[in-house]
Amino acid sequence: MVRPFLRYPHPCLRTAAQSVDAVDQGVRDLWEEMLAAMYAMPGHGVGLAAPQLGESRRLAVLDCSDSRDQPIRLANPELTWASEALQAYTEASPNMPGVSAEISRPAEVEVRYLDESGQEVSRRFDGLWAISVQHQLDHLDGRMFLDRLGPVKRQRLLGNFRKQTKKGKR
Numbered sequence: 001m002v003r004p005f006l007r008y009p010h011p012c013l014r015t016a017a018q019s020v021d022a023v024d025q026g027v028r029d030l031w032e033e034m035l036a037a038m039y040a041m042p043g044h045g046v047g048l049a050a051p052q053l054g055e056s057r058r059l060a061v062l063d064c065s066d067s068r069d070q071p072i073r074l075a076n077p078e079l080t081w082a083s084e085a086l087q088a089y090t091e092a093s094p095n096m097p098g099v100s101a102e103i104s105r106p107a108e109v110e111v112r113y114l115d116e117s118g119q120e121v122s123r124r125f126d127g128l129w130a131i132s133v134q135h136q137l138d139h140l141d142g143r144m145f146l147d148r149l150g151p152v153k154r155q156r157l158l159g160n161f162r163k164q165t166k167k168g169k170r
Helices: 025-040 127-140 151-166
Strands: 047-049 059-062 072-082 086-092 100-106 108-114 120-126
Touching: 025 047, 025 059, 025 072, 047 127, 059 127, 072 120, 072 127, 086 127, 100 127, 108 127, 120 127
Parallel strands: none
Antiparallel strands: 047 059, 059 072, 072 108, 086 100, 108 120
16 A cells, blocks of 8 residues: 655645664565655656655656666755756645646766665666656655746645635645
8 A cells, every 4th residue: 555645835845854773574564665655646746845745855766768767766955056057847745635736856866875775876867767866855845846846836736726625626
């Protein structure tokens, strides 16, 4: 059974997640739960951060492969480099069903993190992988993709989301 996603504006979604001390079996188990939740997302989710499931821990998973069999597990990820070139992509979150917006982010990034064996890794991501890892880093910092929009567009989308939530459609 997959744990339900928190609904915006749950406080866990707006709070910076805590670093993990080590990659242990508890972390590995949570990663597996996160991957199951990500793979079960409607529309083929390509990433998930632990706070989206109510775990305030700096853990994320990604899989942007066409075959959906190349998962990457990240503990304590941090951005170490970003390209000046930007790429736009329509982003969404299972924490705000029905809401999406085009966001521009660096087209390439480098991220340092602990992998599933607890080893520090530095890896460069591009394309959808870069978008997804940045989206997850935002979640780990207590940010939502809407925070990257201008105030007018953000307020309009939040207003529409609240109206739909009150009507019970989301």
